[in-house]
Structures are given as structure tokens and as C-alpha cells.
Amino acid sequence: MKIVIVDDHPLVRKGLIAILAKEEGIEWVGESDTVQDAIALIEREKPDLAIVDVKLGADSGYDLVGRLRHLPCHFMMLTSSASEADIRRAEACGADGFVLKEAEPEELLLAIRIVGRGRKYFDPNLLGTMLRKESDDPLDKLTPKEREVLRGLGEGLSNGAMAKKLVVSEFTVKKHVSRIFRKLNLNDRTQAALFAQAQGLGSYSPDKRKQGSSV
Numbered sequence: 001m002k003i004v005i006v007d008d009h010p011l012v013r014k015g016l017i018a019i020l021a022k023e024e025g026i027e028w029v030g031e032s033d034t035v036q037d038a039i040a041l042i043e044r045e046k047p048d049l050a051i052v053d054v055k056l057g058a059d060s061g062y063d064l065v066g067r068l069r070h071l072p073c074h075f076m077m078l079t080s081s082a083s084e085a086d087i088r089r090a091e092a093c094g095a096d097g098f099v100l101k102e103a104e105p106e107e108l109l110l111a112i113r114i115v116g117r118g119r120k121y122f123d124p125n126l127l128g129t130m131l132r133k134e135s136d137d138p139l140d141k142l143t144p145k146e147r148e149v150l151r152g153l154g155e156g157l158s159n160g161a162m163a164k165k166l167v168v169s170e171f172t173v174k175k176h177v178s179r180i181f182r183k184l185n186l187n188d189r190t191q192a193a194l195f196a197q198a199q200g201l202g203s204y205s206p207d208k209r210k211q212g213s214s215v
Contacts, residue, residue, distance in 0.1 A: 001116045004045060005031045006038040006064065007053040007078065012101065016051060019105045026112070035059045039068065047073055049116050052095075054079040054086065062093045069094040074115050087126055097121040110190075120187050124194035139199060141183045147201070149176040153189055154196025 003026060007013050013031045020028045029045045032038040035056055042050055050068075052061040054077055065075045076097035077090045090098050097115040099108060100123050107123075114121040139147060145166070152162040152173075159177070163170040177189070186192045 001025060001049060002027050002029045002047040003049045004029055004041055004047045005051050008033040008056050023109055035064045038064055042068055049074045051076050051078050062089050065095050066093040076115050098126060099123050124198040138184060146176050146180050149173060150180055150196045151201040153192045154201045
């Protein structure tokens with residue numbers, strides 16, 4: 001996967017490059033600190049993914065994404081803090097992901113892999129913020145059984161393992177998982193697992209994803 005980095009802080013760029021350099025299957029192909037230079041870089045290198053800072057001096061990373069959305073490139077926003085409005089704007093301009101700069105390297109690489117496969121990724125803490133805007137406790141949207149299934153997702157359990165644990169059929173577990181996705185506005189099992197961990201349900205690890213199964 002070819003990646004470019006667009007950030008106006010040299011230390012951030014160097015830190016990201018150091019993380020990417022250690023990861024097999026990822027190739028860093030360039031960096032930029034301005035919108036104009038980034039446009040030229042992305043059009044020239046044709047990367048699979050661009051990691052873009054929300055604020056680029058006086059310019060906006062959102063504007064960059066909006067101008068290049070027609071290209072076959074995925075875009076992931078990176079920022080030190082974010083409001084609900086920031087997340088909504090990222091979605092509106094066509095960004096595929098949103099990650100906080102305080103994220104651990106493992107989480108950043110997980111986000112890169114997910115976005116690189118054409119799926120959406122939003123930092124689980126940001127998902128929690130968005131859901132709390134709609135409900136004092138997002139878990140209030142779930143039935144007791146759905147909470148148990150969410151905990152199982154947080155633990156990286158497969159549908160079959162959860163069916164055994166909860167003494168229900170695997171088909172019933174699949175229905176609960178689908179409802180959890182819909183009620184919490186989550187895209188997939190990985191997001192659900194990360195959200196569950198952020199809520200203190202289960203103990204998620206990227207290595208456990210192999211235990212999961214599709215809805």
C-alpha cells in the first residue's frame with residue numbers, strides 16, 4: 001500500500017514515517033505540508049492512501065480531500081482534537097477515516113489497514129462522543145441481550161462462540177449483531193469491538209479479529 005503524509009508539523013510527519021517504515025506491505029512515497037504541494041504530490045505518486053492533517057496552516061485538510069475526492073485514493077483525517085462538527089465535515093468531504101494523533105501506533109496501523117481495504121474507520125472515542133450527543137448513555141439503545149453480544153464483540157468472539165456462551169442459536173446472535181450495528185451506527189465488527197472497549201465492555205486486541213465472523 002502506497003501512502004503519502006500531509007501535515008504541517010515536521011515532527012508529526014517524521015513520527016508517522018517512522019511508524020510506517022516498520023510495517024510490512026506499506027510504502028511511504030512522499031510528504032507535504034501545504035495543500036498545493038499535496039495536490040501535486042498525490043496526483044504524481046497516485047498513492048492508495050493519504051493521511052491528512054485537519055489543519056494545514058491557514059488552509060483546511062477537508063478542502064484538500066474535497067478537491068481530490070475524484071481520484072482513486074483513500075483519505076484519512078488526522079487531528080489532535082475533534083468535535084462532532086469536525087467528524088460530520090470529514091464525512092461530508094468524503095474522508096474515509098478519522099484518527100486522533102494521540103492514538104497508539106497499533107491503532108493507527110489498524111485504521112490504515114481498514115481504510116486501505118475500502119472501509120470506513122473512525123476513532124472509537126470519537127464514535128462514543130457522537131453517540132453521547134444522541135443519548136446520555138449510548139448503551140441505553142441496546143437490550144440486555146444486545147449488550148452481552150456487544151461485550152462478546154469487544155472480546156473478539158465469533159458468532160459461534162457467543163452463541164455457546166449465551167445459550168442461543170448462531171442465527172440469533174447474527175440478528176443481535178445486525179441490530180447493534182444499526183442502533184449504534186457502526187459499520188462492522190471491528191468498529192463494534194473498538195467501541196465496546198471504549199465503553200469498558202470486553203478487552204479488544206487486533207490479533208483477536210481472526211476469531212470473528214461476518215454478520
